[in-house]
Amino acid sequence: MLFPLALFALGLGAVKHCAAEPSVPSSTVFSTYVVHERRAIEPTDWTISRRPNANKRLPLRIGLTQQNVENLESMLLAVSHPESPEYGKLWTPQQVVDAFAPSQATVTKVVGWLKDFGFSQDDIKISANKGWIQVNAQLSEVEDLLKTEYHVYQHKETGDEQLSCHEYSVPAEIKEHIDLIRPTVHFNHRPSPQSETKFKRAGGLGQPSSGVGPKQRPAQPVPPPVATVPPGLIDCDEMITPGCLRALYNVPTFNPAAADKNSYGIVEFTPQAFLGGDLDVFFSNFSPNLVGSRPNTVLIDGAVVQTTDQSFGMNGESDLDLEYAMILTNPQTVTLLQTGDLVQGAGFDNWLDAVDGSFCTFEGGDDPFQDGIYPDPAPGGFDGPESCGIVAPPFVVSTSYGQQEVTITAFSATRQCTEYGKLGLMGTTILYSSGDEGVAGRGGQCLDSQGLPTTNGIMFNPQFPASCPFVTAVGATQVNPGSTISDPEGACEQVIFSGGGFSNIFSIPDYQKSAVSTFLTDHTPPYTSAEFNTSGSRAYPDLAANGANYVVGVDGELQLVFGTSCASPVVGSFITMVNDARLAAGKGPVGFINPAIYSDTFKDAFNDITLGSNPGCNTIGFNATEGWDPVTGVGTPNVAKLIPLFLALP
Ligand SMILES: *[C@@H]1O[C@H](CO)[C@@H](O)[C@H](O)[C@H]1NC(C)=O
Numbered sequence: 001m002l003f004p005l006a007l008f009a010l011g012l013g014a015v016k017h018c019a020a021e022p023s024v025p026s027s028t029v030f031s032t033y034v035v036h037e038r039r040a041i042e043p044t045d046w047t048i049s050r051r052p053n054a055n056k057r058l059p060l061r062i063g064l065t066q067q068n069v070e071n072l073e074s075m076l077l078a079v080s081h082p083e084s085p086e087y088g089k090l091w092t093p094q095q096v097v098d099a100f101a102p103s104q105a106t107v108t109k110v111v112g113w114l115k116d117f118g119f120s121q122d123d124i125k126i127s128a129n130k131g132w133i134q135v136n137a138q139l140s141e142v143e144d145l146l147k148t149e150y151h152v153y154q155h156k157e158t159g160d161e162q163l164s165c166h167e168y169s170v171p172a173e174i175k176e177h178i179d180l181i182r183p184t185v186h187f188n189h190r191p192s193p194q195s196e197t198k199f200k201r202a203g204g205l206g207q208p209s210s211g212v213g214p215k216q217r218p219a220q221p222v223p224p225p226v227a228t229v230p231p232g233l234i235d236c237d238e239m240i241t242p243g244c245l246r247a248l249y250n251v252p253t254f255n256p257a258a259a260d261k262n263s264y265g266i267v268e269f270t271p272q273a274f275l276g277g278d279l280d281v282f283f284s285n286f287s288p289n290l291v292g293s294r295p296n297t298v299l300i301d302g303a304v305v306q307t308t309d310q311s312f313g314m315n316g317e318s319d320l321d322l323e324y325a326m327i328l329t330n331p332q333t334v335t336l337l338q339t340g341d342l343v344q345g346a347g348f349d350n351w352l353d354a355v356d357g358s359f360c361t362f363e364g365g366d367d368p369f370q371d372g373i374y375p376d377p378a379p380g381g382f383d384g385p386e387s388c389g390i391v392a393p394p395f396v397v398s399t400s401y402g403q404q405e406v407t408i409t410a411f412s413a414t415r416q417c418t419e420y421g422k423l424g425l426m427g428t429t430i431l432y433s434s435g436d437e438g439v440a441g442r443g444g445q446c447l448d449s450q451g452l453p454t455t456n457g458i459m460f461n462p463q464f465p466a467s468c469p470f471v472t473a474v475g476a477t478q479v480n481p482g483s484t485i486s487d488p489e490g491a492c493e494q495v496i497f498s499g500g501g502f503s504n505i506f507s508i509p510d511y512q513k514s515a516v517s518t519f520l521t522d523h524t525p526p527y528t529s530a531e532f533n534t535s536g537s538r539a540y541p542d543l544a545a546n547g548a549n550y551v552v553g554v555d556g557e558l559q560l561v562f563g564t565s566c567a568s569p570v571v572g573s574f575i576t577m578v579n580d581a582r583l584a585a586g587k588g589p590v591g592f593i594n595p596a597i598y599s600d601t602f603k604d605a606f607n608d609i610t611l612g613s614n615p616g617c618n619t620i621g622f623n624a625t626e627g628w629d630p631v632t633g634v635g636t637p638n639v640a641k642l643i644p645l646f647l648a649l650p
C-alpha cells in the first residue's frame with residue numbers, strides 16, 4: 001500500500017532537487033516507462049523558438065482515469081433506449097459525480113508515484129471530485145517525471161508563445177490510472193481575433209459557407225407551380241426560408257405549453273458574434289412581431305458579443321444559428337452561450353465548463369493550449385475567474401463548430417466525449433454539425449499513410465466532436481435544383497458536402513451497429529481500409545436537415561448561407577419542440593436521442609434520403625442510400641410524427 005512508497009519518498013527526497021540526473025530511475029518500483037501520449041501532427045503556424053527556462057513553474061495537471069467510463073454507453077442506453085424500462089430516468093449531477101469519480105486506488109497509485117519521485121504532500125493537490133491532481137513543479141522536474149523535453153513554440157503571425165512537448169511517458173503501472181497530463185502534447189490553434197483569415201470558411205473551427213446571394217431566379221421561364229405547393233414555397237430549391245423548413249419537415253404549429261421550464265442553447269465562440277440589426281433584418285422579412293427579440297445571452301469566460309469587427313466570417317455563423325433557432329421555436333427563449341474572450345478565444349471544453357461545474361479547470365478538463373484558460377493575463381484579456389457551472393445545462397445545445405479528429409489526441413477526445421455522455425445522462429441533447437467537406441477534412445485535406453492530413457492524402461478525414469458516439473451529429477441535405485418541397489431531398493451538393501464517415505478514435509456504439517452493418521452489407525462502398533476505418537468504428541452523421549441556400553440576415557442584408565451549420569440549429573429547434581410537449585405532460589427532456597432515432601419504433605419519423613453523396617479525397621465519398629448512410633444518417637425529421645413518438649415514452 002502507501003507505506004513503502006512513503007519510505008521511498010523519504011529516501012529519495014533529494015532527487016527532486018537533483019535534476020541533473022534525470023535518467024537514473026528513482027526507484028525499482030517505477031522503472032519501466034511507456035509513452036502515454038504522442039501528438040499525431042505538429043501544429044501548423046507554430047515554430048519551435050527555444051528551450052524554456054528550466055526553473056519555470058508549470059501548473060501540471062494530471063487527469064485521473066474515471067471509474068465506470070466503460071459503462072457509460074450502457075448507462076446511457078438504459079435511460080435513452082425507447083425499449084428500456086429505465087427510459088427517461090435521468091441522473092442528477094451528484095449521481096454523475098459519484099459514478100465517475102476516480103477510485104481511491106487510482107488516487108493512491110498516482111500520488112504514490114509523485115511522492116516516490118520526490119514531490120512533497122504540499123506540492124500535490126487533489127480536486128474536490130478527485131478527477132484531477134495538480135502538481136506544483138518546475139519545468140525541469142516535469143521533464144524528468146515524464147521523460148520528455150519541452151519547447152517554446154512561437155506563432156508565426158502573432159508572436160504568441162506556447163509550451164509544448166511532442167510526447168511524454170509514465171511508468172507502465174501508472175498508465176492505466178491516467179487519462180492525460182497537461183500541459184503536454186495538446187496543441188491546437190485556438191480561434192483568435194488577430195487573423196481574419198482563420199475565420200473564413202477554410203479555417204478556424206469550421207464555419208458556414210457564404211454564397212453570393214440572394215441568387216436571382218434564372219431568366220428562363222419559371223416551371224408551372226405544382227398544385228400542392230403553396231406560392232411562398234415554390235422557390236425552396238433556391239432559397240430556404242423558415243416556411244420551407246416547416247413544410248419540408250411537417251412541423252406543426254408551435255404553441256409552447258412549457259416554455260418556462262424548457263431551454264435551448266446555442267454555442268458561439270468569440271470573436272464571432274451576432275448583430276442585433278441582422279436578426280431584425282431577418283425577422284422583419286419572416287416574422288415582424290419578433291423584431292427587437294434577442295437571445296438570452298450567457299457570457300462565458302469574459303466573452304463579449306463584439307460588434308466592431310463585422311464580416312460574414314465574424315457574423316455569419318451566429319446570425320444564422322440564432323435567426324433560425326429563434327424563429328422556429330418562438331416564443332421559447334433561446335440561450336446564447338457566448339464563449340471566450342477577445343484575446344484568447346476558447347475551445348469546446350470552455351462551454352462544457354460553464355454548464356457542468358464538475359468539468360472545470362482543476363476540477364475538470366481544460367486544455368491550456370486548446371481551450372482558453374482564465375484568468376487571462378494578456379493585455380485586454382479576461383481577468384475574472386473561469387466560468388464554472390454558471391448556468392444549468394440547457395436541454396438542447398447546438399454547436400456548429402468542429403475540428404479534424406486528427407488534431408486532438410485520443411485521450412483528450414475521449415475525455416471530452418465522456419462529458420457529452422454525462423450531459424446525456426442528465427437530460428441534455430448535444431448536437432454538432434458534421435462538417436462541410438464530405439469525407440475530407442478542413443480545407444479538403446485527407447490523411448496520408450501515416451494518418452497525417454495533407455492535400456494529396458487518400459484516407460478520409462473524420463471530424464470531431466461529430467465522431468463522438470455520445471453526441472448527435474447532423475449532416476446536410478438540399479432540395480434538389482428544379483425540385484419542390486414535395487419531392488425527396490438529396491444529400492447537400494451545393495457549395496458544401498455533408499460531412500460523414502467513420503471515426504479513427506471511437507469504436508462503434510451499440511445503437512448504430514445494425515444500421516451501419518446493413519449499409520456496409522447492402523451498399524458496400526468500393527473502398528478498403530486505405531480509405532476509411534473498416535475496423536468497426538463510430539459512424540456519422542446520425543441524422544440530417546437541409547443545409548443549402550438558407551436566407552440569413554448578415555451584415556445588414558439577406559444572404560444565402562450553406563452548411564451543416566444550418567442543419568444543426570434547425571434540428572435543435574425540433575428537439576426543443578419535442579421537449580416542450582414532454583415537459584407539458586410532466587415528463588423529462590429527451591436527452592440523448594441516438595438510441596431512439598436508430599430504433600425501429602422511430603423509423604416512420606424520418607424521411608430516408610437516397611440521393612446524392614458526400615465527395616472528398618478525390619472520390620464521390622459515400623452514397624446516400626436506403627436506410628442509414630454516412631452522408632445523411634437516418635434521414636431528415638418528420639416533426640409531426642417525431643413529437644408523439646417521444647411523447648409516448650415514459
Ligand atoms: C480505427 O478505429 C479504431 C476505433 O474503433 C481505432 O482504435 C483504430 O486505431 C482506427 N484505425 C486507424 C487506422 O486509425
Ligand SMILES: *[C@@H]1O[C@H](CO)[C@@H](O)[C@H](O)[C@H]1NC(C)=O
Pocket residue numbers: 523524525526620621622623
Ligand atoms: C454509388 O452508387 C452508384 C450507383 O448505384 C454506384 O455505381 C457506385 O459504386 C456507388 N458508390 C459508392 C461510393 O458507394
